[in-house]
Amino acid sequence: MSKIIEVKNLTKSFKTGDKELVVLNNMSFEIEEGQFFSVTGRSGSGKSTLLYQLGLLDHPNSGEIIINGIKVSALGNEERTKFRLKELGYVFQDYALVPELTAIENAAIPLLMQGFGKKEAYQKAEKALHRAGLTDRLESLPNQLSGGEQQRISIARAIAHDPKIIFADEPTANLDSETANQVMQTFSELNSGGQTIVMVTHESEYARLTRRAIKLGDGVIVADGKPENVI
Amino acid sequence: MQKQKRKIDEFLISFKLGFFLAIRQMRRSNKATTALIIFIMTLTFLNLVVVRGVLIGIIEGSTEIYQKYSTGEVFVSELRQKSYIENSPSMLETIKTLPWVESFSPRYLERGNIEADYKSRIRLTDAPNSVGAIIAGINPVAENNTTDLSSKIIEGKFLSLGDTNYILLGSSLLKKYMPMDSASFTSLRNVKLGDKVRIKVDGNTKELTVKGVIRSKADEVDFRAYVLDSVLRNMIGRTDYNVNEVAIKLKAGANPIVVKDALLNSGIGDRARVQTANEALPKFIIDVKKTFAILGDIIGSIGLVVAAITIFIVIFVNAITRKKFIGIMKGIGISAQAIEISYVFQSLFYAIFGIGVGLLILYGFLVPFINTHPIKFPFSDGILVAKAGATFFRVFLLALATIIAGFIPARIVVKKNTLDSILGR
Secondary structure, X not given: XXXXXXXXXXXXEEEEOOEEEEEXXXXXXXXXXXXXXXXXXXXXXXXXXXXXXXXXXOOOOEEEEEEOOEEHHHOOHHHHHHHXXXXXXXXXXXXXXXXXXXXXXXXXXXXXXXXXXXXXXXXXXXXXXXXXXXXOOOOOOHHHOOHHHHHHXXXXXXXXXXXXXXXXXXXXXXXXXXXXXXXXXXXXXXXXXXXXXXXXXXXXXXXXXXXXXXEEEOOEEEEEEOHHHHO | OHHHHHHHHHHHHHXXXXXXXXXXXXXXXXXXXXXXXXXXXXXXXHHHHHHHHHHHHHHHHHHHHHHHHHHEOEEEEEOOOOOOOOOHHHHHHHHHHOOOEEEEEEEEEEEEEEEEOOOOOOOOOOOOEEEXXXXXXXXXXXXXXXXXXXXXXXXXXXXXXXXXXXXXXXXXXXXXXXXXXXXXXXXXXXXXOOOEEEEEEOOEEEEEEEEEEEOXXXXXXXXXXXXXXXXXXHHHOOOOOOOOEEEEEEOOOOOHHHHXXXXXXXXXXXXXXXXXXXXXXXXXXXXXXXXHHHHHHHHHHXXXXXXXXXXXXXXXXXXXXXXXXXXXXXXXXXXXXXHHHHHHHHHHHHHHHHHHHHHHHHHHHHHHHHHHOOEEEOOEEEOOOOOHHHHHHHHHHHHHHHHHHHHHXXXXXXXXXXXXXXXXX
C-alpha cells in the first residue's frame, strides 16, 4: 500500500495570553492509502487540532504535510480550497449542513462547485446518499430530519465527489448508540471499498472498529498500532 | 491564455453556484424579514425618485402654468427697444396661416394705474386706494381659446365680447389675495365684484366695473388687469392695431421649435421676439428649477447612502449569523467567490423586487394620480416629474449601491479564517 498522508515534524501551538501552548509537538507519522485510521486521546490532547492540520483547515507552525505526493502544507489559501474540494471529504461532529439546502442539495454542492451540471451533480449526490444509507426524504431540509439522517447527509456530501480521503471529526458524538453504530457501519463499508478514512474519536468502542489508531497525549503520539493495542 | 480560460471557467462556476445558493437562501428565509427589506428598498427608491420629482414638479407645475395661461407654446413679444410689435396685423395673418397653430391671442399691454374708492376719498392728501399694474387688452374669445383663462376665474365671471365697461383683476392686485403692504408694493384694499374702479393709462381715464378676479399662480397673469382689446386700444390710441404680445397655442403633437423657426423664416424676427414657452420663462424660474434639481439630488444621494447602509447592515447581520455555515462551505471547498456572489445576488434580489414595487407604485399610481390631482403649493400646482431616463438612471444607481453594499459585508465575513468561522471563534 502506498502512503497517502505523510506528516513530518508537525508542530502547532496557540498563544494564550503570554504563554505559548504547544498542542502538536514535532509529530511525524504516515497513513497508507485505504486505511481506516483513528486518532484518539483524552479531551484537549490535540486530536481535532491534528485533524484540522491534515484536512487543510488550519496552518501548522512548522513541519510538513504531504498528501498523495503533494506538499499541501506549502499551498496558499486558494490552492488549499481547491485541494479540499477535489481530494478531501469532511464529516463534522454537528453535521454542518447548510440549513437552507435540502438533503440532496447539501450533498450536491461540492459537485456543483467542481463544475458538474445540475442533473449530473444531483444523480451523483443521490447515489452518495444511498451509499450513506439515506434512501428517502432527499428533498427534506436538515431541520426536518433526525440527527442520524443529518449525519448520513454529511457523509454523502463527503463521499459524493469520490475524494481521496475522508476526515471525520467525532462523527458519532451527537448520535445515540444505535445510530452511531449505523454510521460506523457505513464508514466500514466505505473503507472496505478502498476509501481512506481518518477519524477523530474519544469513544474507544468506535476507535476499535478502525484498522489503525494513534493515541495522543501532551502533543505527541503516545501509542500507534492496532486499535486494540492502542486503546 | 490557458490560465485566463481557467479563471473564467472558475468564475462561471462560482457565478452559477452563487445564484443557486442565493435563490435557496432567499426562498427559505424568513418571509416577514424579506418583505421588510423589500419594503425598505421600495421606500428608498421612492425617496430617491419622488422627492426629487416633487421638488422639480413644483417648478415644472409653475412653468406649465406659465405656458398654459400666459405664453402658450410659442410666444411672440415686442423687441426690447420697441413699445409694440410693428406691422402686427400682417404678423397675425402669418400666424393664422401656419398649419400647426390651434389658436392665438394677441394682447395690447400698457402700464397704468387702477384706483378704487376714489369717490369716497375726502382729501387729496389722503393716500389713494390704488395700484400700478399692466393693463392687458384682450379678445376674450381668442384668449380663452388659447389660454383657457376663464378656468382661472376665482370670483365673478370672465369677460365677454361686449363688456366694454368691465375689468378683470389679477388676484395679486388685491390685498385680499396678496396681503403685503410696503412702500414699494401696494394693492387694492376691499375691492369686491361690482365695485367701480378707475384706470388711468397714457393720461386717459376710464371707469370700469370689476367683473371677476383671476388667480392662476403665474405672476405674469395674476399681476395684470384685463379689459377688452378695443377699450385699451382706444385709451392708448393704438389705431394701427399693433399689439404687444401674442400667445400661440399649438395643435397636439406640434413641435414649438418648428413653429418658432417658421415664424422667424417669415421675417417676423426683425420686428418681434419669437420664443418657445421654455425660452420665455422668467430667469428666476429657470434658476429655481436648477436649484430644486440640485436639492433633489442631494436628498436623493442621502437616500442612496441610507439604502446602501441598510443593505450593508442586512447582509452583514445575515452573513455574521451564518458565519459558521460560510466557514463550513469554505471548508468543503466552496470558493469564497461563490459565497460572495451568493450575497451579491441576494442584495440584488432585494433591490430588484424593491425597485420593481417602487416602479409599480410610481408609474401605476403616483404619477397619474398627482398629475390629475396636483399638489396645491402656494405658487404652483406641483406635479410629479419622473421622466423614464432619469428614473432608470436612479434605478441603476440604487442597484449598483446595493450590489456594493451587499458585496462588502459578505467579503468581510468570507475573508475570516475558515476554521475560526467553523468553530464560531
